[in-house]
Amino acid sequence: MRYYRLPGGEHRSLSESLVVIDDEDDAYDLTTASEDLSSFTDLARAANASGRSVDAIARDRIPDAERRDLGDVEENALLPVVPDEVWAAGVTYRISEEARKAESGKPEVYIDVYERDRPELFLKATPSRTVGPRESIGVRGDSEWDVPEPELGVVLHRGDVVGYTIGNDVSSRDIEGDNPLYLPQAKVYDRCCSLGPCVATEAVVEDPHDLTMSLAIERDGEVVYEGSTSTSEMATSCETLVDYLGRHNTLPETLVLLTGTALVPPESFTLEEGDRVSIDIDHIGRLVNDTVVV
Numbered sequence: 001m002r003y004y005r006l007p008g009g010e011h012r013s014l015s016e017s018l019v020v021i022d023d024e025d026d027a028y029d030l031t032t033a034s035e036d037l038s039s040f041t042d043l044a045r046a047a048n049a050s051g052r053s054v055d056a057i058a059r060d061r062i063p064d065a066e067r068r069d070l071g072d073v074e075e076n077a078l079l080p081v082v083p084d085e086v087w088a089a090g091v092t093y094r095i096s097e098e099a100r101k102a103e104s105g106k107p108e109v110y111i112d113v114y115e116r117d118r119p120e121l122f123l124k125a126t127p128s129r130t131v132g133p134r135e136s137i138g139v140r141g142d143s144e145w146d147v148p149e150p151e152l153g154v155v156l157h158r159g160d161v162v163g164y165t166i167g168n169d170v171s172s173r174d175i176e177g178d179n180p181l182y183l184p185q186a187k188v189y190d191r192c193c194s195l196g197p198c199v200a201t202e203a204v205v206e207d208p209h210d211l212t213m214s215l216a217i218e219r220d221g222e223v224v225y226e227g228s229t230s231t232s233e234m235a236t237s238c239e240t241l242v243d244y245l246g247r248h249n250t251l252p253e254t255l256v257l258l259t260g261t262a263l264v265p266p267e268s269f270t271l272e273e274g275d276r277v278s279i280d281i282d283h284i285g286r287l288v289n290d291t292v293v294v
Contacts, residue, residue: 001055002198002285003040003163005078005132006068018043019073020058020065021198027073033064040081040199041254044157054162055201074285077197079132080165081155084252086130086193087245088151088169090120092236092260093229109180119236119244122183124169124258125193133287138191138294139271143172146271149261150215150279152208152231154238155199156255159246161238163199164208166279166287167258170194170271190294195256196287204283208238208259211282215263218276225269229262236260 002021008031016038017031030037037043040054047054091113113120131137139146153167170193176186205211214228238259245257271277275291 001058002200002204003043003054003058003080004073004198005039005080006073006076007078008038016078019068020062021070021073022059022062025070027068027070028062028065029068030058030061030065032066033061037061040155040163041157044162044254047162048158048160053201055203074197077133079130079135080196080198081254081256082127083130083155083195083254083256084127085123086125086153086167086195086256086258088122088124088167088187088258089236089241089260090122092119092234092241093262094233094235114235119241121241121245122187124187129188129190130193130195131191131289132194133196133289135194135289136191136292137168137170137194137277137289138189138292139170139273140172140175140185140189141293143175143186144270145174145177146170146172147265147269148215148217148271148277148279150213150263150281151258151261152211152213152238152281153195154208154242154257154259156242156251156257158253159242159251161202161242163201164205164284165195165199165256166197166281166284167256168194168277168279168287168289169258169261191292193258194287194289197285200284209234211284212280213263213282214280216278217265217269217271218278219272219274224275225265227263227265231259233262234259 149169155163
């Protein structure tokens with residue numbers, strides 16, 4: 001199933017609704033069946049307490065839930081899950097390793113990561129720095145080379161994988177390339193991350209390592225970059241990334257882990273204010289964001 005977060009509407013006492021799209025592409029507002037299910041974290045918490053899957057909990061509530069228009073759901077979707085933290089992995093694809101070598105004056109550090117067992121993991125965003133569909137992503141005002149990084153996001157609840165989403169790890173390549181110690185400034189700032197449009201469970205995303213992922217960037221109505229790849233090109237599995245993230249590290253209740261990118265615009269490209277970034281991943285959907293300078 002695919003889970004969306006929507007505004008609750010004027011007729012609702014709650015400000016948000018959790019909406020599920022079932023196997024037949026029908027949409028149901030689970031919050032109308034139970035006000036205790038107003039977010040994906042609520043659903044995951046209920047599933048964890050009962051020892052059942054989130055899909056099983058949702059199916060139990062669908063008969064009592066109000067239907068929603070599928071077009072309305074997709075048009076008004078908010079940030080699908082509000083994670084306590086967003087983490088990210090780097091240099092998980094060969095093209096990413098090559099891009100980091102090109103941007104950095106110290107390329108050997110990226111080669112070492114790509115060839116070793118221990119992955120690169122870093123804190124990417126807090127809730128206040130994360131945006132959802134149709135909200136604007138940000139590029140730093142003190143950076144001259146900025147790119148989107150489309151990535152498969154793994155959604156964790158109490159350390160267990162409960163679904164997948166699309167992530168955009170917006171990055172300042174010149175700041176990171178100047179010195180690897182500047183990585184936090186290149187990665188963590190206002191509007192540095194977007195997630196959406198939904199959380200798709202493992203019943204929908206049967207194999208996270210066999211998904212087509214594409215990126216398109218529009219400027220003044222014209223496509224200035226587009227490309228596609230497959231998550232099968234990942235050199236490090238999602239399972240390995242999740243395992244390393246949890247080692248000697250107490251994870252918050254809800255977390256999203258971005259798994260790296262294989263779509264890197266050419267060195268001559270940088271994001272500009274007004275650019276529209278669209279990321280598609282099989283079975284999950286499309287995440288669209290415009291760009292602002294922050």
